[in-house]
Amino acid sequence: MLFKNALIENSETPQDIRVENGIIQEIGSLESKNEEQIIDLQHKLVLPPFIESHVHLDTCLTAGDPVWNQSGTLFEGIECWSKRKEKLSEEDITERVNKVVRMYAANGIQFIRTHIDITDPSLMALKTMLKLRGTLKDIMEIQIVAFPQDGILSFPNGKQLLTEAVMMGADAVGAIPHIEYTREYSVESLDFALNLAAEHGKLVDIHCDEIDDEASRGLETAAARALELGLFDKVTASHTTAMHSYNNAYVLRLMRLLKKSRINFVSNPLVNTHLQGRIDNYPKRRGITRVKELLAEGINVSFGHDDIYDPWYPMGNGSLRDVVFLGLHVCQMMGYEEIMDSYKLISHNAAKTLHITERYGIEVNKPASFIILDAENYYEALTRDSVVLSSYKNGKIIAENTPSQRKLMF
Ligand code: FE2
Numbered sequence: 001m002l003f004k005n006a007l008i009e010n011s012e013t014p015q016d017i018r019v020e021n022g023i024i025q026e027i028g029s030l031e032s033k034n035e036e037q038i039i040d041l042q043h044k045l046v047l048p049p050f051i052e053s054h055v056h057l058d059t060c061l062t063a064g065d066p067v068w069n070q071s072g073t074l075f076e077g078i079e080c081w082s083k084r085k086e087k088l089s090e091e092d093i094t095e096r097v098n099k100v101v102r103m104y105a106a107n108g109i110q111f112i113r114t115h116i117d118i119t120d121p122s123l124m125a126l127k128t129m130l131k132l133r134g135t136l137k138d139i140m141e142i143q144i145v146a147f148p149q150d151g152i153l154s155f156p157n158g159k160q161l162l163t164e165a166v167m168m169g170a171d172a173v174g175a176i177p178h179i180e181y182t183r184e185y186s187v188e189s190l191d192f193a194l195n196l197a198a199e200h201g202k203l204v205d206i207h208c209d210e211i212d213d214e215a216s217r218g219l220e221t222a223a224a225r226a227l228e229l230g231l232f233d234k235v236t237a238s239h240t241t242a243m244h245s246y247n248n249a250y251v252l253r254l255m256r257l258l259k260k261s262r263i264n265f266v267s268n269p270l271v272n273t274h275l276q277g278r279i280d281n282y283p284k285r286r287g288i289t290r291v292k293e294l295l296a297e298g299i300n301v302s303f304g305h306d307d308i309y310d311p312w313y314p315m316g317n318g319s320l321r322d323v324v325f326l327g328l329h330v331c332q333m334m335g336y337e338e339i340m341d342s343y344k345l346i347s348h349n350a351a352k353t354l355h356i357t358e359r360y361g362i363e364v365n366k367p368a369s370f371i372i373l374d375a376e377n378y379y380e381a382l383t384r385d386s387v388v389l390s391s392y393k394n395g396k397i398i399a400e401n402t403p404s405q406r407k408l409m410f
Helices: 074-085 090-106 124-135 158-168 183-200 218-228 248-261 269-275 291-296 320-330 336-346 348-354 378-384
Strands: 002-008 015-020 023-028 038-047 050-055 109-117 141-147 172-175 203-208 235-239 264-267 301-303 370-373 388-393 396-400
Touching: 038 378, 050 301, 050 336, 050 348, 090 109, 090 124, 090 396, 109 124, 109 203, 109 348, 124 141, 124 158, 141 158, 141 203, 158 172, 158 183, 172 183, 183 203, 183 218, 203 218, 218 235, 218 248, 248 291, 264 291, 264 348, 269 320, 291 301, 301 320, 301 336, 301 348, 320 336, 320 378, 336 348, 336 378
Parallel strands: 002 038, 050 109, 109 141, 141 172, 172 203, 203 235, 235 264, 264 301
Antiparallel strands: 002 015, 015 023, 038 370, 370 388, 388 396
16 A cells, blocks of 8 residues: 655655555655555645543543533532442443544544543452453553552552552553642652552553642652652653642752653643632632643653543543643643644654554554644644544554535625
């Protein structure tokens, strides 16, 4: 199969991509072979597939069931979820995850890292998700984080449940230091989680300081342990919204450790601008971690959705375009190059976080997985909200969209 005239990753020079047996064989100015199928991309933008680096698939598509979160706060969200939780079953999770994964696939996403709540003695959601990881693998590669929503030290048998989740096959170990009852528990929970990951060769993804409290300092402990245990970029700090409120002198000191530790960051602009700053009068904090400053220091940051249509976030359609669009605004990253490069926040940077770079990217000898957008470059795609025309995974087409048409009668 020969894809002609592709504008790969904002390049202005069209190139051709030859795919055989699901692998990219050649890239360049290529002549077609006998009886080879030719697809003329007509100077459309070709990108590596998008990656959702942070979502909670077990809560997706439950907004308003049985009640709506009227205030929109995190705490009312928790109340709504406790009512919805009573209805959780394998069938319920399977049905919702199947739907939401297809929404993602239609928008060019081929990899998802999902956090799954394991503060449930039956571990039902995790068991269901482990099955779905297998059944959905041809359309979506799913990475599962064992997520201790109510804490590791502050939930009965938290350590045991987390260990069990890892033994059952979770890909990454989670933690939530700012939810633990005390500062001491917070530190101990991180020690436990990172040691568990080191022992079992797992990745780590922490819900880290998702709070407007400038004294919430889980991040420094996570980074220090990542460095000391040699886990480095196997560790990811998600949210880190408290960093928005840290004083600059502290951040200056912290940056040194963050760079040495090589940990990744995931920021979730849609959900955190919605949930943070709720106890402020005016001025109200944006509640977004220091994405621009982290990137300037060479630290890896990706963007995630976090929630899709659930008690904490009543919107979301599985398109990471909106995540990038809002993220660029609230992080004040609207320079020309920043806009052009912003697709990396949901592609290459996320691939580093998921540790899949060796089989990711539009390069010879890598899997023929890429997406074609109805635009010439990402600036245009983002501004015009261009659709993903098609998504190829291992050489097979898994999703196709047709651009909508508008008629003006004047
Ligand atoms: Fe989250």
